[in-house]
Amino acid sequence: LYIDSRPVTLKALLDSGCEQSLLDERVVERWKIPTTRLPTPLSVSSLDNKSLTTITHQTIPLRLMVSGNHSEMIKFFVFPSPQSPVVLGHSWLLQHNPSLDWRRKKILGWSPECAQKCLYSASPVGPPSPPTPPEEIDLTTVPHVYHDLS
Template identity: 30%
Template sequence: MRKLAKPIPLYNIDGTENRDGTITEVAVLDMAIGDHREKVVFVVTDIGDEDVIIGLDWLREHNPEVDWERGSLRLSRCPEACPAHQKASKPVETKVHDTEVRLMARNGPRRVRKAKMVGRIRAAVMVEEEEEDKPPPPATYTYSQQLAEQEYQKKEIRPVKEIVPKQYHEYLRVFSKEASERLPDHGPYDHAIELMPDARMFHSKVYPLSPSEQVELDKFINENLAKGYIQELKSLMSSPFFFIKKKDGSLRPVQDYRWLNDITIKNRYPLPLVSDLMD
């Protein structure tokens, strides 16, 4: 175990702050996955019931072949610098449901701790030491979302005229998708975002997207440019973009404006009740 010169801020996978707060120590341990053995530097923190999480950097470096159907992984593409690559005469293959990650302390009493990976491979990205950005907001695809998606796909899509009662057909334009895709004319009360006088300019890293999400992002940009919702410009500030899966299986685009909200002048004018406006 050794102390870090500078603590590393720590966040959970869902973007919330870890209860340990920061990472202050690292440990160099012998790690074995099947017959694959090497020394790995681990940061020390509380990760709940799990003993170890293998970081994305390690997975990228060793690039294991994963057979999802057989439930096995094959360490056949280790880099030449990997000690296990130099010693192994043939690639290591192991069943995922039998896999154990074994950690042996280098100094002090010899102890073995096991983190069984039952039916799946756990991985997480460790926060870099110089990272100061806010974590991405929580966005997960839950089991309930999967069920909702299956139910939604069973529904029959009906025309708007069949859904809206006849007495309201003169207002069908209100329900028109085409009409909703154009901005209204400018008026005396156009929305504006006013920034604090001493606001600090900000920019953030781009959140990584999957190939399918990148296709949807390109589609989103082109559609909204055509509608006039957005326009090309150069700015000193930027906000990241990501997607959340909806119950019908499509992707909902989300712009992360938390940084912008922090420097926006809040308008706390009390809005009238909707019931009063309708009376």
């Protein structure tokens, strides 16, 4: 995140079960991020429909940089989430449709819309280029008995 043009590195959780994107309330307090009160508070419930809390505030638009080249302005709902200070929810995943390598915990690519709106110096999505074949070695000066060792 960029807060007052200062980069702040935070861990983010991709959560398709969370409808919106969230920012931990302690991050908001520590960095004095301005917020606005929601006209209608949002009730938050768990998967078993138990009430967790009510969200009453949202951040001002903040610059979010992901994977070094994916940049956007985003508002976060303020929520107690100390284990995952940034939660990128279902709406964010739908908008950006990232291609993920779950084992390596890396984003491999983005939606075609991201190439036009939020990517800077990005590599195109797709399979990697095949390796370049090795250069042909000139064996004319090497005795014939050694050619099988090349």
